[in-house]
Amino acid sequence: MTLMRVLTRVGGGALLLAAGMTAEVKPTAPAQAPAAAAQNDVLQGHRLAFAGKGPEAIKAYQSALRRKPDLLEAWINGAVVWDSIGEPAKAAAWYRRTLKESPESHAVRAELGELELRRGRLGEARAELDKALAARPADPLALVARGRVALALNRPAAAETFLLRAVEVAPKLPIAWFWLGHVREEAGEHAKAIAAFDRAASADSYFTAARFRLARSLSRVNRVHEALAELDKLLSNDPQHEDYLRLAAALRPRLKDSPRAAPRPTPEPVWRPPAHAASPAQVAAPLPPSARVPVMRVGVGTTGMGRPLDWRGLWLEAPLGFEAYEGPRRVARAAPGQRLELRLAPGKKPTMELADADGLIAGRSRGALIIKPLGREPLWVREKWPGAPGRTRGLERRLRGALEVSFYKQGFKLVNVVDLESYTHGVLSAEMPINSPMEALKAQAVLARTHALYIRQGTPRHREDAYELCDGQHCQVYSGVKAETERSRAVVEGTRGRIVTWNGRPVSVLYSSNCGGHAQASGEISGWGATPYLQGRPDAPVEAGSPWSPWELRQWLRTTPPAFCAPSAYIHPSHFRWARVITASELETRLDRSLKTGTLKWIQPLRRAKSGHLNGVEVRGSKASKRVESEIRIRGLFGPGSQRSSLFIIDAEYDVRGRPARYVFYGGGWGHAVGLCQSGAMGRALKGQSFAEILRSYYTGVEIGSLRY
Secondary structure (H helix, E strand, O other), rough: HHHHHHOOOOOOOOOOOOOOOOOOOOOOOOOOOHHHHHHHHHHHHHHHHHHHOHHHHHHHHHHHHHHHHOOOOHHHHHHHHHHOOOOOHHHHHHHHHHHHHHHOOOHEEEEEEHOOOOOOOOHHHHHHHHHHHHHHHOOOOHHOOOHHHHOOOOOHHHHHHHEEEEEEEEEEEEEHHHHHHHHHHOOHHHHHHHHHHHHHHHHHHOOOOOHHHHHHHHHOOHHHHHHHHHHHHHHOOOOOHHHHHHHHHHHHHHHOOOOOOOOOOOOOOOOOOOOOOOOOOOOOOOOOOOOOOOOOEEEEEEEOOOEEOOOOOOEOOOOOOOOEOOOOEEEEOOOOOOEEEEOOOOOOOOOEEEEEEOEEEEEEEEEOOEEEOOOOOOOOOEEEEEEEEOOOOEEEEEEEEEEEEEEEEOEEEEEEEEHHHHHHHHHHHHHOOOOOHHHHHHHHHHHHHHHHHHHHHOOOOOHHHHHOOOOOOOOOOHHHHHHHHHHHHHHHHOOEEEEEEEOOOOOOOOOOOOOOOOOOOOOHHOOOOOOOOOOOOOOOOOOOEEEEEEHHHHHHHHOOOOOOOOOOOOOOHHEEEEEEEEHHHHHHHHHHHHHOOOOOEEEEEOOHHHOOOOOEEEEEEEOEEEEEEOOOHHHHHHHOOOOOOEEEEEEHHHOOOOOEEEEEEEEEEOOOOEEEEEHHHHHHHHHOHHHHHHHHHHHOOOEEEOOOO
């Protein structure tokens, strides 16, 4: 294989992966010719690099080069690995050797120029980037790097020119808008800086560095209310962040002297989902449940971990009225449209009472109540603020089936007793936008139904809470009738009773928002365990293979390769590819707070899945070095709030003493990437795949069964 296949970029900046090369390639026999033996060394280097053994990978590449000194694949991948283990000078030398063998490689030259920028060697960076841009003038990341070089050389006008060109050729690239805002901020052009930072933050709501710069720029022109609004968003994700707290504390005394400005114009969206006709406020009932449809017990109004909350006062009403029962005894009956308040009665013994708008008691109970709406209309449940009639807080639901109310702590626990099909109606659009392609929605409906049965039959999560499922992300989001529309009813009824099975039983249908272009196997994530139907595979319309080498992974994450989950009318660009910028001091504070590592020395990626997802990171500090192997913790450690996924690479930028001063993360996807990729399901549906084909693409060897009702 020649390096030119690896280095070529095609249509829209996407990477053309090497044909025929996969992570499963077996080493050839040792008696082969030097070229074949060298290729085996290279493959071993790739495996070692993905196992987090950078020095050993370098030795494998060096062995390959002793056998075949002009083997470009060894030079280019060695350069990436040298960079990843904190040896940027050696990385630059290996990039230069690659260019000696392949001087026309735009991709390598652009990477070298950016590396020299990160090393602070501005003259070398400018020279290499100018050559790269002469060959490919529309490379957005090269334009961003060239703009940053100009800024570092104190040439703000030239910097702005390069960055304006970057946002012109890549208007959906948040990091380009971020650095454009930085240039304008440095020049004191705060209005223009606000516009640029706003574009960056709007293009990727998780890009917290852009949002903080936006807040700071707003504060500098006395737009204090707007600045604090942005800081509130940041503090909701990271309430201990010192910079956020410091700026917020400085701004609050200025509120009284700051006028409330008119809302600033919303920047032109970089992405807009297709629209469907709005659903009517009144939603007709779905098909009536059969007596054979399973009935689920769903905790309503639960915590983030799915535990019950104690609700103190509730308004209840239904279009055709409702009845309340304590066992077989009817406690109260509400007329059509009549609202009754459910509350704790005064007295020593726990007692519930239902009262009308005039305070007249309709009924009392010392045991659990079952609230049943009459007819097929839903029950409307709303929380009442104590002492403030008519005001609601967080709970407002319309629910089909019955509502079980029992005593819990200082209030009530709520459980919706609802048939499986009505439950699926209440989950569908809460877990996937209802404007998604129809076959993708059908796949999601099948998953909702399957997931509920899997938890109920095999892995009870809430046995001690006396329900089977909660209504939040801990199980799956359930919104009740609010989630129903004409479109959702067509989807659920079109898949009525369909579930995903393995050996005749419901399976664990894990799914995530966006896999980044390659699903990972459950067995590759620490602590998850291998499952035969949860395998890793490319999520691409063509067999592109895995990003199996360090160089390919780097290019794959910094471009937009072909994938079913790539940006489209239904898939937001920042869900597929994203970037983060964080100072070394900020990251050091976060890591020391969580890991007690002291002064941050280095972040070393360890084991990667075949998909490229990180399943191990070592944080090296002055006090300790700590390994982190939890997928969710890896995501949470390296940025305010969370990284969207563990599929990322890390670039260090160095100060004049050669110490890391800033880190830039380039990542892909959103979520754990195991099982179905929701964005990929949308892309597959757009390509004409049926819901059954979509499901079989993500769950290896399963059947699409049908419940008999």
